[in-house]
Each structure stands twice: as structure tokens, then as C-alpha cells.
Amino acid sequence: MATTATAHQTKWWSGGKSPFNMEYGKLMMWYFLMSDAFTFGAFLISYGSIRFSQNFWPDPNVVFNAFPGAGHANLPLAFVSVMTFILIISSVTMVLAVHAGHKGDKQGVIKWLAWTIVGGLAFLGCQAWEWHHLITGEHAVLVDGQIDIIGQTTGGNPWGDLVSHDAALAALQKTPHETLISLAHQSNHALTHEQLAAMTDQQLIKEIKLDELHIREKGPIAFGGYFYGITGFHGFHVFSGVIINIVMLLMTQKNVFQNRGHYLMIEKAGLYWHFVDLVWVFVFLCFYLI
Amino acid sequence: MQHPAFEEVTIHHEHTDDATFKKKVRKTTILLSVITVIELGIGLLIYTMHKGENPSELLVLMFKGMVCILTLAKAYYIVSVFMHLGDEIRNMIMTIVVPLLLFIWFIAAFIWDGNSYKNLRNTYDKHFQETTMPAKHQHKEEAKPVEKPAGKE
Numbered sequence: 539m540a541t542t543a544t545a546h547q548t549k550w551w552s553g554g555k556s557p558f559n560m561e562y563g564k565l566m567m568w569y570f571l572m573s574d575a576f577t578f579g580a581f582l583i584s585y586g587s588i589r590f591s592q593n594f595w596p597d598p599n600v601v602f603n604a605f606p607g608a609g610h611a612n613l614p615l616a617f618v619s620v621m622t623f624i625l626i627i628s629s630v631t632m633v634l635a636v637h638a639g640h641k642g643d644k645q646g647v648i649k650w651l652a653w654t655i656v657g658g659l660a661f662l663g664c665q666a667w668e669w670h671h672l673i674t675g676e677h678a679v680l681v682d683g684q685i686d687i688i689g690q691t692t693g694g695n696p697w698g699d700l701v702s703h704d705a706a707l708a709a710l711q712k713t714p715h716e717t718l719i720s721l722a723h724q725s726n727h728a729l730t731h732e733q734l735a736a737m738t739d740q741q742l743i744k745e746i747k748l749d750e751l752h753i754r755e756k757g758p759i760a761f762g763g764y765f766y767g768i769t770g771f772h773g774f775h776v777f778s779g780v781i782i783n784i785v786m787l788l789m790t791q792k793n794v795f796q797n798r799g800h801y802l803m804i805e806k807a808g809l810y811w812h813f814v815d816l817v818w819v820f821v822f823l824c825f826y827l828i
Numbered sequence: 829m830q831h832p833a834f835e836e837v838t839i840h841h842e843h844t845d846d847a848t849f850k851k852k853v854r855k856t857t858i859l860l861s862v863i864t865v866i867e868l869g870i871g872l873l874i875y876t877m878h879k880g881e882n883p884s885e886l887l888v889l890m891f892k893g894m895v896c897i898l899t900l901a902k903a904y905y906i907v908s909v910f911m912h913l914g915d916e917i918r919n920m921i922m923t924i925v926v927p928l929l930l931f932i933w934f935i936a937a938f939i940w941d942g943n944s945y946k947n948l949r950n951t952y953d954k955h956f957q958e959t960t961m962p963a964k965h966q967h968k969e970e971a972k973p974v975e976k977p978a979g980k981e
Contacts, residue, residue, distance in 0.1 A: 550917070550919075554836060555836050555838075556834065556836045556837045557917075557919070558916070558917050558919065558920035558923075559837055559838060559916075559917050559920075560837060560916065560917075560920060561834050561837055565920070568913075568920075568924055569923075569924075572924050572927060572928065575928065576930075579931055579934065580934075583934055583935055583938045583939075584938070586935070586938065586939050586942065587938040587939060587941060587942035588942060589942065590939050590942030590943045590946060591942040591943070591945040591946045591949075592960065593946065593950070593956075593957065593960040593961045593962065594960055594961070594962045597875065597878055598871075599871065599872070599874070599875035599878070614871075614872065614875055615868055615871050615872060615875075619864070619868050622864055623861070623864070626857070626860050626861065626864065627857075629906070629910055630853060630857050630910075632910075633853055633910050634853070637853075699962040699963055700963075702963075758960075808911075809911055812906055812907075812910045812911045813911075815906060815910075816903055816906050816907065816911075819899055819902050819903055819906065820899065820903070822867075822899075823867075823895060823896065823899040826871070827867055827870070827871045827892075827895045827899075828892040828895060828896070
């Protein structure tokens, strides 16, 4: 401490000055964000710890390969990269809003804040689609010697190791009639449910194209809880960030900041918004890239 | 120059020069986008490696390490340029950055612990090992007809 004081030749700590040369609210926002970083860090490290304790973990490129409107096309990482770019761009518009605030440019603040809100809502929409797709997805999984159709939920994970052709054929023999009907329907959309229901089990098995179904074993259950828990917690931060930005937008429109003489609140909201982007960088790394 | 709201705070950053500010923001945006594209490229590279015959574990680990370093670079640019932490007083920066150093121990210790738990279970709980260990290479050969690059699900 003594060395820094002599090096700067300033008396930051002798009273009459803010020692960090920063207003109270902004400093507290920084400390809040630091504590929030530890919360997210603890979640992600717990996920890493569980992942290292497993012999098998699903490849994210296999799990996240869907794109809205692209049907069953295999597009690994495509949708999440769209989400990442949305968040980066909304961070840039927030920088521009804060900059307009420094200049006291009310119209500029309104314009860039509005774009930031649009970006935040677009990101939330993407996340909603992704969750819906994962939860309602129908994947053929080998469970207890027979084939079951499950989605990605907190109670089950359909992304285990691939099952060999022979093992899958044997499992089909023990699979209940109803499941066989839906499997046959996935393989051959031309047949109606009435036609399929009239078939015998062996006829249905002949209709099922095993090579296209990619039957897997069950994967680690923890995957769902961590994925929905952490991306949900991040999504909640995005949501609250959007609410904060909307409040800032309304206050700007009502001239609150103009009458106050400064737009420092925009700066604090901006810090929060950038933090949301920062956390996404790490969520993106931990769940989608490695 | 004194702060408009707080007389004990002085404004020391230069926010007024529009041209340099715009240039800096544009540069950082392009940098973040380029890093993200590289990360996605490495992610897809890892995907193709996993699909190929006998993926080299070491090479996959190296690519994953590279993505981690690129992510830290992205985090640095967001914090120092977008959040302006680099422009603050050094003492203030230290009160944020020094506590975060705890993460070095935090990450190392817990990943080590998870790995040790896996090794212990594989040694002493054979049922766990048999039910969760992925089929190795010769098994993969059998699964080959099921494995097709295009047309998933």
C-alpha cells in the first residue's frame, strides 16, 4: 500500500475524495457482479466435477444439432452460434447506449437501449425454442433390454453410447407394441396410425429403419439437471436484464436522467448486461464446445 | 473535471472523442466475432475427430484447451473494453480481480476430486464400471452400420 501511495503521489485515502474515484452505486454493482461470478462459477465447477466423475459424457455436437425450421438436418452448433452472436451484438448496442448517455444524448440512449432489449428478447426466444426442442424430442433409447422413446429431461438422458445393430434388433423383440408403432412411424411417414396399429409386431419391426434411428443407451442423468439449471439461471439473468433495460428506457423517456443531469444509471445497467454476456461466454464453453 | 453528481469523484476517462471510441468498439466487436468463429471451427473439428477412427485423446484435449484459452481472451476483452474495468484506479481493479484468483484453486481442486471419485469407483465398484464405460474401439466397429455421418435421429 505504502509503495502505491508514493508512486501515484495522490492522497486518495486522506479524505475529501472517493478513494476509488467511483460513485457508490457503480462500485456496489461491481461487487455484486463479482459475487454473482462466484455463484455461476460454483455451478459450472460443480458441473465439471460431476462430468469428470463419469466414464461417459454426451458429445455436445450430438445433443445440440437442431435448427428451427430445418427438420431433422444434422447442424451441430449452428443454432447456439446464432444465440452467441445475438448476445455479443446486444452487448455492443449497450456500449453505444452508455456512450450516448455520457454525451447526454437522450435520443441516442433510447435508440440503442431499445435495440439491446430487442437482442435480449431474441436470445430468450431462442432459448425457449431450444429447451422445447430438447424436452419434447423423441429419441429411441435402449432401457432394460427394450426400446423406449424419451426426451432430454432432468430425469432422463437419451445421449448414451450408440447401441450395435444386433443388440438393437434383439431389444426390438421385447419392445411393447405401442412403442413399435411410433418407431415405425418415425421411419415411414407414409403409413397412417390406423395402418400401423393393424400390423403385428414382426411387421412393424420390418418397417423400422434401425440405421436411421441411431438407438443409444441412456446417458448420465446429471446432464439434464445441470444443463437446464445453469442455462436457466443464465436465462433468468437475461430476463431480469431485459426488465432493467426496459425500466431504464422508460425513465429516459420520462426525462428522469436529463433532469438529474447525468445518465449514470445506464452505465450501471450496462455493467449488468455485459456481465450476462460474459457469463454466456463461459456457459457456451462448458456446455457446447468442450 | 468534476463529476456532475458527486463532488468527490473526478472524471478521468476520455469519453468525448467519438471517432476513437467508435473505432475501439468496432475493433473489439470484430475481435469477439472472429474468436467465436474460431471456437466454433474447433468445436466442429472435435466433432469430426470423434466420428473418425480412433480419435487421439491428446489431440482432442489440446483443442479443448485451446478453446478455453480463447474463451479467457474473450472474457478479457468484454471486461476491459465493454465494462471499462481497465480504465479504473488500480486499487479498485485489484479488489475485483484478486478475489477471483480463488477460482484457480476452485477449478483445479474440484475437477481433481471428480476425477479421483471416478477412479475410485472404477476400482471398487465394478458394476459402475461395467454399466457406464463406453464400448471401446472393437465394439465401435460392430456399431459401424448404425453410425452414419448425415441424417441424424
